[in-house]
Amino acid sequence: MSKLYLVATPIGNLEDITIRAIKILKEVDFIAAEDTRHTRKLLTHFEIHKPLIHYDENNKNIVGEKIIERIKKGENCACVSDAGIPAISDPGADLVKLAIEEKIKVVPIPGANAALSALICSGLDTSKFIFVGFLPKTQKKCRETLEKLKTYEETLIFYESPHHLKLTLKNLFEILGNRETVMARELTKIHEEFQRGNLETLIKNFKEIEPRGEFVIVVAGTNEIDENIETSSDNLIDTYKKFIEDGIDKKTAMRETAKKFNISRREIYNLILKESEI
């Protein structure tokens, strides 16, 4: 049965292509690419010679149907985007929907991805996060989206182009507040760089210089206290004990309890000490 493969390609460093990606690209009958000239260069580098078909946001309805027809007739197709994982802020998602409707098997060939690469190096909470991708282009919609995200505790991940970066940082600061933020620039490339700080400092850093290259913005989730949480000492101790039961060490348990109730670690420490003396 013929298949649609979603093949990840490097986001900068060509060595990030996987052995399996090369194998699949060599085996399929044709490759659907967002930018055929860009993909041709990548394929030439890996000595892959396969017919390419241009599939992007603008032609996806017409070309999508054609691709599906070819797969139904027995051809295998690999879908690639310009960089990273197809269907993540890239064309591909609609092709996947069409394929599923037609009961075509969809196979992931995982690899490099800018959002996750930025997140894992951010030092921010990786246990729960929200991938936002590109914010809406109009100022009104952009701010509405940020208003909705404001109360989320999860780490937020944004994609942004260099020419919108300054305005996006300003919007983030004005709506989310002065949060801890990491900007991952030119991941896996020669000028890879992580700028860490709060939004205010990052905005100041860009006052004099124009942003260049590709960016992922990783912003800490809200740590504002949940007003529904009762801050009685019993509640604090119970939360601390729950962390310990879950196998978390004392120091981290204290820090997390303090964070949850928006009080100092010293206060938690004193409470625990008092309890152990009873």
Ligand code: SAM
């Ligand atoms: N599908 C891709 C992926 O899996 O990461 C994302 C493609 S999206 C059209 C392009 C955006 O991803 C850029 O504007 C930037 O925000 C981010 N990006 C892609 N490559 C990057 C890199 N090497 N360093 C930092 N950000 C990158």
